Amino acid sequence: MPQPVVFRPRGGLILAVIAIALSAVVLVFAGITGGAEGLVLWGWPIVAFAWLAWLVYIHPCVVITDGFVEIRNILRTHRVPWGDVDEVGSQYALTVRTRAGRSIRAWAAPAPSARRAMSTRREEVAHSPGDGDMRRPSDAEGTESGDAATIVGRHLESYRRAGGPALPGSATTTWNVPLTVLTAVLLVAAAASLVGAAAHG
Structure with a gap:
């Protein structure tokens, strides 16, 4: 049986890879400069940003x-x-x-x-x-x-x-229930972290 053909736009893939790579770099930088406290404050927003890049540009496809x-x-x-x-x-x-x-x-x-x-x-x-x-x-x-x-x-x-x-x-x-729930959890965690960062600053 022939393999399925999976269509994703190249432009979106490139944007997603760049966003995820930048998120990884920023996450490492936050850990180096701020230690555990920096990761707690900025980790969730960074992870949420990378997740949204995957959700919007990599997950959607035509099979x-x-x-x-x-x-x-x-x-x-x-x-x-x-x-x-x-x-x-x-x-x-x-x-x-x-x-x-x-x-x-x-x-x-x-x-x-x-x-x-x-x-x-x-x-x-x-x-x-x-x-x-x-x-x-x-x-x-x-x-x-x-x-x-x-x-x-x-x-x-x-x-x-x-x-x-x-x-x-x-x-x-x-309905993509697991993805929807995980996205909601990450966004709530990111928002809470940003509020905490503002209060901390």
Whole structure:
């Protein structure tokens, strides 16, 4: 069985790695200069910052397998079997529309900025799925929404060509409860540490 294709935007990965690396450096510096007290005062805000970088830029992704497309957003994860995919779009972000008419957008594959859209050339969308007059800048090669929509669209087309059955109503949504709880705990701890640092100062 082929390995799943996992799509994450490179720009977000780079930002997250930089943020996490800086957090590690600052955490070490706080420990060296302030000792245990410095870590107690500044450790939680630093850890929370690194966690948010991971949560926003690394955790969200689009996973594509032979059986389904999975859209992992910050708070929820959507798994849509190919038989329940009605349409794939990219107007505001990679969007998977189910046979029931539900639209699921991917945090990891947003449409390009207005500036990028204005500078998009016709040849950049020439190989994107869809009719020529219906293609948008968000379908262009090299954009997060366009690249993701192309991959998802090709898998959907392969599924339909192979005679895959329609499976309406089979999409599932799961709330990312552990991540949400951990994020809340870290933010509360960070806020408490900052209040304590202000009082200490």
